[in-house]
Amino acid sequence: MSRGQLLEEASGWRGFINRVKATSNRLFPERQIMVRTEGRLRYIRVSQALQVSTVFGLLAVTSWMTYSTASYVLNDRVLDIKDAEIHKARLAYDDLLGEVGNYQDKFSSLTTELVENHGLMLKLVEQNATLQQSLKSVATKLESTQEERETVIATRERLKSELKTVEDKMRSLASRNFSLDKELNTIQGNLSNVDKERRLALEEKARLNEQVKNLETTLADLHETEKTAVQRMTEHTAQRITAIETVISRTGLDPQKLVANVGESGMGGPFIAAKGDAEEPQDKLKASLSSLEGQVERWRSLKSLMNSLPLHSPLDYYYVTSSYGKRKDPVNNRWAHHYGLDMGSSYRAPVYTAAAGKVIYAGWKGKYGKLVEIDHGNGVVSKYGHLSKIFVKKGEEISHRTKIGLVGSTGRSTGAHLHYEITVNGKTRNPAKFIKAGRYVFKG
Secondary structure (H helix, E strand, O other): OOHHHHHHHHHHHHHHHHHHHHHHHHHOOOEEEEEEEOOEEEEEEEOHHHHHHHHHHHHHHHHHHHHHHHHHHHHHHHHHHHHHHHHHHHHHHHHHHHHHHHHHHHHHHHHHHHHHHHHHHHHHHHHHHHHHHHHHHHHHOOOOOHHHHHHHHHHHHHHHHHHHHHHHHHHHHHHHHHHHHHHHHHHHHHHHHHHHHHHHHHHHHHHHHHHHHHHHHHHHHHHHHHHHHHHHHHHHHHHHHHHHHHHHHHOOOOHHHHHHHHOOOOOOOOOOOOOOOOOOHHHHHHHHHHHHHHHHHHHHHHHHHHHHOOOOOOOOOOEEEEOOEEEEOOOOOOEEEEOOEEEEOOOOOEEEOOOOEEEEEEEEOHHHOEEEEEEEEOOEEEEEEEEEEEOOOOOOEEOOOOEEEEEEOOOOOOOOEEEEEEEEOOEEEOHHHHHHHHHHHHOO
16 A cells, blocks of 8 residues: 555544544533532533543443343243244144054055955965866766866966965055155154254243243333332432422421422322332332423422522622511511611622522512512512612513612612512512522522
8 A cells, every 4th residue: 555545544534533633522511510618619620531431331331222122022032932832843743643553554455464464375275275176086087077177277377366465465465565664764754853842842931931030030020120220210310309398498488388389299208118018120110200201390399399498698799677477667666577688798799690680670560669570480579679780671581699689779768778679479578588598508
């Protein structure tokens, strides 16, 4: 091969390798998971090799399960076919035995007939000897009449004819006996072949039964592994559900009622296998998967609810100037109910949204002054009042920790602060509990 051909072939391989790398980079780009801890960001790297190894591992497990199931089904069909062949061979063997019995009956009948014909021949020989003696006596008698001589000749001819008939029958019987003996040898050879095939079929059946037992053991191990994995995943999901419910409970909300409003059925709890259950392993696995599916659905509902809860503080630095609940009004000094949390901070400090959502109001609103309202979904709404400046518009979709305005003292206010208010399904809630729950979730 010339140097130019070698260079051309190497260039082709390099092009192929570059295309494979480009496809791999496009399908499995390096990913990073961002984790925020007390204002600090950390990144967890998910390499391309880890993604490819995970995908091929899942493909290998799926291929093995498919192969095991197909082998199990095909071995059952092979066993059925072999049993049918053995049954057919047994029927042919019985038919051959019946034919042998018929041939034996025929042989016995022919033997009896041969014996009878032999006796008849002996009798004819005796009669012939008697006639010979009679002929000799007649020959010595000169006085024999012509009529007696003709009778003797006719009798002699008749006896010769009968003797020839007997000899023909003997030859025919000998030929039939030889044919029967040949057929009997053929039948015995066929029976020997059938018996040999039957032994081979039994050995093949025993081997296939052993393979079936091995496959059943492998399937049982797979079922046990799958059941353990499903149980572990169910318990892990239950732990996640408990953690999310704990966070929601810290906000003062009832997770059961909130999840019911989201549309989840309310089922859950860790998976505990029942004792003495007579179901098949497949049924148990289906029940475990059904339980896991219920847990996952509940976890998804709770996670969606968690994503809609404003758990972050809208200000990086603040101090509480007025708590949620009953208080003396700072303007008229009369007792009143305060539906939000007043958070003191420096004038024009940045205000951030506590969770992702959609702006449903942005502008001046009476005593709130400049107000921003954000719908976070699932009936959760947060309000930010007394702002000095607003950076968002009504209908705008905003992400978590988006800068929406600046601290001010617009509306009914005695100084620079943020009036922070949260409502769930139209009912006000204490924002301080949400911020406290957020510290529990996002702590390092």
